[in-house]
Amino acid sequence: MKERGWKKDVTPYFVFCCFKCNNYSLVKTTQKRKKCLRCGHFHIVTQLESTSEVIKGATAARKRLIELQNSLSLKETGRLPDFSADGDYSISNSSNFDNIYSNKELTKYDFFKMVLRKLDQRFKRFPEHVIYMLAEDHGISKEKVKRFIDICFREGFLKKTQEDLFYIQK
Ligand SMILES: [Zn+2]
Known part of the structure; x- marks a missing residue:
């Protein structure tokens, strides 16, 4: 029988923060350039290495991206972003910004x-x-x-x- 079907996605992605506009993006580590979807800034992918998290698999990377974006949004506006297209997110009223900084990911x-x-x-x-x-x-x-x-x-x-x-x- 032929080997086929579902295979675990281990493609590495950089999850990074745009220095210009603070928006988080993800990009395959093998890609050369990545345009920030929010501000249009072109990032050279090799230069992202030191400031990125490397996450294996597109789904995991996307999940991490949303977590980081949530933290950032909470920090800047006190609100979670409205991902209305996904329908899974609601606005949080939490104003305890300090929680974000006690987060291990971002002191x-x-x-x-x-x-x-x-x-x-x-x-x-x-x-x-x-x-x-x-x-x-x-x-x-x-x-x-x-x-x-x-x-x-x-x-x-x-x-x-x-x-x-x-x-x-x-
Ligand atoms: Zn940007």
């Missing part, structure tokens, strides 16, 4: 680094006040930003030019 520090990567993607070199501005826009307090910047320096993630501009060590 507040990880989130801060994500903000820095977003800055890096857009500006390459950026002054300190822009870090504060953007981080505070995303609900990170001044005290935390200061501490996170220190940690980033100690880790070597963040560097400074002679002109006092920050950049991310590649």
Whole structure:
């Protein structure tokens, strides 16, 4: 008898956050480029590796994508996105944003680094006040930003030019 039928899908996908618009997308790791469906930004797939989660199988990747998108939406608006096309999602009234940060997948520090990567993607070199501005826009307090910047320096993630501009060590 011929071997046929259902086969477990183990195709690896990157689930990643668009630095430009913060929208989550997924892409096969073997693909070259991926256009963000929300803002149209073209991502070079090999550059997504360090900031992506690798999920095996299209269904699992899609599930993870929705989880991340939910977290993000909850964080930014206090509401879950309305996936009305799927019909399975309802708006949550939860306003406990701290739960998102205690989530193992995305600590507040990880989130801060994500903000820095977003800055890096857009500006390459950026002054300190822009870090504060953007981080505070995303609900990170001044005290935390200061501490996170220190940690980033100690880790070597963040560097400074002679002109006092920050950049991310590649
Ligand atoms: Zn985008």
